[in-house]
Amino acid sequence: MSRQADVVLITGIAGGLGSRVAAALEEEFCVVGMDLDCEATDRSFPVDLSSDESVASVLRNIRERFGSHLASVVHLAAYFDFSGEDNPLYQKVNVDGTRRLLDGLQDFQVEQFLYSSTMLVHEPTRPGVPITENSPLGPAWQYPQSKLETEKAIEHHHGRIPYTMLRIAGVYDENCRVPTLAHQMQRIYERRLQGHLFAGDVTTGQAFVHRDDVVDAICHAVRRRSNLAEIAALLIGERGVLSYQELQNELARLIHGESWLTRSIPKPVARLGAWLQEKGEKVIPDAIDQGNEPFIKPFMISMADDHYELDVTLARDKLGWAPRHSLHDELPQMVEVLKRDPEEWYRRNKLTLPVWLMSD
Numbered sequence: 001m002s003r004q005a006d007v008v009l010i011t012g013i014a015g016g017l018g019s020r021v022a023a024a025l026e027e028e029f030c031v032v033g034m035d036l037d038c039e040a041t042d043r044s045f046p047v048d049l050s051s052d053e054s055v056a057s058v059l060r061n062i063r064e065r066f067g068s069h070l071a072s073v074v075h076l077a078a079y080f081d082f083s084g085e086d087n088p089l090y091q092k093v094n095v096d097g098t099r100r101l102l103d104g105l106q107d108f109q110v111e112q113f114l115y116s117s118t119m120l121v122h123e124p125t126r127p128g129v130p131i132t133e134n135s136p137l138g139p140a141w142q143y144p145q146s147k148l149e150t151e152k153a154i155e156h157h158h159g160r161i162p163y164t165m166l167r168i169a170g171v172y173d174e175n176c177r178v179p180t181l182a183h184q185m186q187r188i189y190e191r192r193l194q195g196h197l198f199a200g201d202v203t204t205g206q207a208f209v210h211r212d213d214v215v216d217a218i219c220h221a222v223r224r225r226s227n228l229a230e231i232a233a234l235l236i237g238e239r240g241v242l243s244y245q246e247l248q249n250e251l252a253r254l255i256h257g258e259s260w261l262t263r264s265i266p267k268p269v270a271r272l273g274a275w276l277q278e279k280g281e282k283v284i285p286d287a288i289d290q291g292n293e294p295f296i297k298p299f300m301i302s303m304a305d306d307h308y309e310l311d312v313t314l315a316r317d318k319l320g321w322a323p324r325h326s327l328h329d330e331l332p333q334m335v336e337v338l339k340r341d342p343e344e345w346y347r348r349n350k351l352t353l354p355v356w357l358m359s360d
Helices: 016-025 052-066 088-105 142-157 179-189 211-223 244-256 267-278 313-319 327-340 342-348
Strands: 007-011 030-035 044-046 072-075 113-118 163-168 170-172 197-199 208-210 233-236 263-265
Touching: 007 016, 016 030, 016 211, 030 052, 044 052, 052 088, 072 088, 072 211, 088 113, 088 142, 113 142, 113 211, 142 163, 163 211, 170 179, 170 211, 170 327, 179 244, 179 327, 197 267, 208 211, 208 327, 211 233, 211 313, 233 313, 244 327, 263 267, 327 342
Parallel strands: 007 030, 007 072, 030 044, 072 113, 113 163, 163 233, 170 208, 197 263
Antiparallel strands: none
């Protein structure tokens, strides 16, 4: 790639999504990356987004090596956990880190700032009523709240840099990778009692999107950046939504070749059960993974049947993009990956292998 090629800067380039976006764009652009964990090379720069000095130093190096013109800054780096607690890194990395990055970019000529947000910044809806980019905002827990606060920071600190937020559905691949979905698969695979219980309305569901379709959407957005100058946000996800019940049934059919009974339980009962499990009480005999902290936390119960289905018409019209995958069609391969090598699947999804699956 010539030094004269347009430069694209990717934050979070060492991650699974960032590395694939970089690979997809490298034939057209000079791709430069920064990440907390990346190896220092002539195009990759270790950076701590919570540090003024670190961000300023990396941007100075990029400017010296590649000039002051950037075709796009694809901002993927973010802090995330599933604890439900308000970790200070949400503010330091997600919100302040983005503000710090934008402040440093004001000395560059940036054609586009592309931010990876989440559909969860929106209020949930109900089956048959898709969310649009103009739907009400109302994140229900700390991670999407930090994403919404980051969006607001971008609005206030972008200066003369055009920006677009991609509000992305839950990102999966053939190895699953989505914590909530992986635990659902685990419960059915292990025939857990918990796998037959659900706190709320089983007809609700959440939108997903395949990792490769997200990469494709980001690449389309970079290539069509001149068309997005007036577009503040785009929803990225699959149109169809499997309800929790449909997902349960399909997973049971694929894993065990049988139907699966799922019972709705009142939220107060589920919340009490989750609280007792968190305190170490074995109310449900198989609820605790060999002494590890249970995945389901009390804060999750109120959101269990939040419904997210998306209208991605704007992304289709502005990006010329449409997802090529669907969760329903990908489930057979996902289950096959689990059944072919359970130990590896559990490792990839950071789950505790049950005793009966452990090797000698």
